[in-house]
Amino acid sequence: MPKRLLLCLMVLLLVCTSCAGQSKDVNIMCLSVYEDTFDAIHRAGVARDDALAPVNCLTEEDYTDYADWYDSMYTGLLTRSDDIDIYWLRSTDEKAYKLLKDHYFVDLSQDKAMMEYYDAMYPEIRDWCTFGDEIFGFPVFIHYPMGLFINEDQMKDVGYTREDIRTMEGFGDFCDAWNASQPTPPIEGKLFLHNYVYDYLLSHYERATGELNLDTPAFRSILAQFGASQYFEYMPDSGGWYTVELDTPIALLTGTPMAYKRQYIPAYFPLLEGESPDTKRNVSVTWCIINPSSRNKEQAFAYMRLLAEASKYDKWTNPLMYRDEDFYASAFLRGTTFNNIYSDEQFEMVGGYLDGFYLKYGFTGYGDVRAIFDLYIMDGNQTLDETIAEAQDLLDTIRQEQYIGED
């Protein structure tokens, strides 16, 4: 009797396992805030081609659980679970490089239709999607944490130009002049000073050896400038997020690609004292990547093509990704608020702008080290030497942990 029972159980298990492989649904793990966007894109896609697979967005609702949610996703990938077909990866995530290095992606260049989109992209953006010789993901969001978008006309009203705010000192003068004559703050959101620190960490991290020397004059200079809190007055109240309307005078926007269509042009965060005018800034990219263990690769590819097509749509939150006007004209998801931004002049300007950014992946300990410097900037309970020593000590321990067998 027990043998028969065992046999029945095994048969049941086999049936369940074989059925699991026949699912046509595409499961995407993404953050809940973008669920609506995905839903809109998908509905539009299905209306055009009803053969597209149903899509389930497995989302995280609570940002406090965000890290745990990501951890469970990584564990699923590493144990070759096929629960997720498409997953999100953020470049600044500590595990991003590790997943790419260990090849937890499907090379998208094997799909000819997808390659048409990549071929039309700005070369910089295409490079940001490339690992080795392979294209690992599609960029769903490109964020420029140290990018500004400025309204030159409004700046001129208070007697300043784009070049005047290239330095922190000039930026401060402009803010003072603006505040003296305008009822609204000069900048939407915040000029996040921490980004200068994060930028240094990412740009100076040596991936090959895991080394990052924090005790340098350049980094000390950045911290010293913030430690003195001399720039805090330029940061509006944290509650001061304003909705930008065309008739609302706000000269600067931070990291808002949508600004292209509102006569704002792109610029960079001001340079700190001692920074070279050629200094490039970090860009943060979020990609959609196909799980190599997925059983629905065909459907997942279909969905990726839909994403790529949707990225032509001006409601999509990316700035211009393709530099070909005709390419946009073919967009089946074309919106109603086009502002004729697809001109050669605009394409050139965006191309030049992208040249001022680089992509670096997060590294193990990046979050912890960031937290140490956040505390230094905001609380100021520790000295500069103590802060650097603490962060350096942590990084050295992590380096020893992560680079075993590679010395």
Next chain:
Amino acid sequence: MKTKSARFIKIKQVPGRRPCRSPYGGSGAPMMKLTQFAKSKPALLFLAPSLIGLLFFYIYPFITGLRYMFMSSGFHAEFLGLHNIMSLFRSELFQTAMFNNAIFTLAVVPATLILSLVFAAFVWESMGAGRFFRSASVMPYVAPTVAVVLLWTLFFDINGPVNQILSWFGAERMDWVGTSRLRWLVITMYLWKNTGFNIILILASMNVVEKEVLESATLEGANAFRRMVWVVIPQILPTIFFVTTLSMVNSFRIFKEAYLIGGMYPDESLYTVQHFMYNQFASLNYNYVVSASVIFTLFVILLVGGLYIVEARSRR
């Protein structure tokens, strides 16, 4: 016709074996042959929930994970042989972690044993106050670790009461948490928290010491110390071995306290193998997690196995 209860009795009364002296089983428990054990269906039935859990949640994952030990990480993992193990042995950080675990065990096990024996003897000899001490000693053990750690970190904070008292005597305030003093702080906390449980175990075994022998020793003129050393301790040796084994195994579980005080990257003096494994897991380096856990398990088996051999020889 044999009844189930009769079979139970037969198992307990294995000819040639000494009856269990310790109320906790331990080394004094009758040793059954495996075949007899297997025949005992009721015993298996009672053990089944625990055995199934052990099998599915510990042994099965451990064995299936062993392959990671010989592989590189990644979707297209390659066979690396013993590379991961050798890399771990060469890693200074892993050596530090193993050293810290060894230091902790070497410090904690004898200290727990001596303290438990001394306090148990004191309580046993002074039966009047014994009830109070018995209850008091077990209080830290039942207190939640998180609460204990919070209390201790408050006490030993740079502005806490301990530094306050030190400053009254002209000593400088000390950083107990951010320096290598943390190791000794955690050891002291561990002793304070866990000694009570061992005292209860030893006290219970002292209570079954043969009274006639004790009375005869007293009549012969032996004082309390001599009675303890020459009469009581030899009779409770199995329990002492049991307490030693338990302390040794528990000493490897110091991670909880260390993590709550120092986080994932505490001072180097408190960085243990568990920190190493946890951080490797969080960094998705499963090959190193498995390799480290195998090395660590072998280390624990060797230590505990060695202790059992010593015990077996001492019994003979």
